[in-house]
Amino acid sequence: MERNTRQRAAIRAAFQAARRPLSPAEVLEIAQRDLHRLGIATVYRNLKAMVEDGLLTAVELPGEPDRYEMAGLAHHHHFRCRTCKRVFDVTGCVEGLKDLVPRRFRLEGHELTLVGQCGDCRAA
């Protein structure tokens, strides 16, 4: 991924416009608005390359296809709206994680997914 193709630019623009984690299908849909001739394989290839380049990070959500978001954000978690299926970042974290694991286990990380209804869907 050394070249600055318009496909790659459209994909990057999709993330800058969305400001939330996007699934490969969402990326395709958004980026195709600008670039009609864009294949899903190219989306996957670029997402993978951008993760390797440290531009994006994968957001793995329980029971959902992987999402991707801009890398370098502060430690945060995710909120999935049950109605519109969109995923949002939430800042901050919780306490008491260490107390959950058995003594013999080593805790190296955690992922927290909140579910509920987002503001938009709640209003509608």
Place this chain on the structure above:
Amino acid sequence: MERNTRQRAAIRAAFQAARRPLSPAEVLEIAQRDLHRLGIATVYRNLKAMVEDGLLTAVELPGEPDRYEMAGLAHHHHFRCRTCKRVFDVTGCVEGLKDLVPRRFRLEGHELTLVGQCGDCRAA
């Protein structure tokens, strides 16, 4: 799922023996020890039916295939070992969840996945 087939019995036995969340592939592998002629489609069909019957619940883990575990357990979360890929239950919960979500959102539930190394793998 009204009949008491040996397939279904073998699947149920797998969960009782494992005492941890199992993926469809793990269920197949364990149940096939008793019942050589067992197809993966039957495992999927029974897992689905047992979830609908309230015998099992689905455990959705970030970036992992769904697991299943006996239903009716107290509120708990899961720990995934990075080395052996097994998933374990951990009891208890964390505090401060409500503070994470924007005021206009409604928080209905949460899933917490801890990752690290289990006791067995740490010892080895």
Place this chain on the structure above:
DNA sequence: ATAGATGCAAAGAGTTTGCATAGGT
């Protein structure tokens, strides 16, 4: 001009479904 990136289509992995048959009741 050259070599990397793309689009398409085919191949994989995981899950679901259709259909003839085995097996609970």
Place this chain on the structure above:
DNA sequence: ACCTATGCAAACTCTTTGCATCTAT
């Protein structure tokens, strides 16, 4: 004997890969 549940294989969905072509450099 009946009719559900099974096994197999095909279908589906999501993701990855092969290959000829396009295109950024």
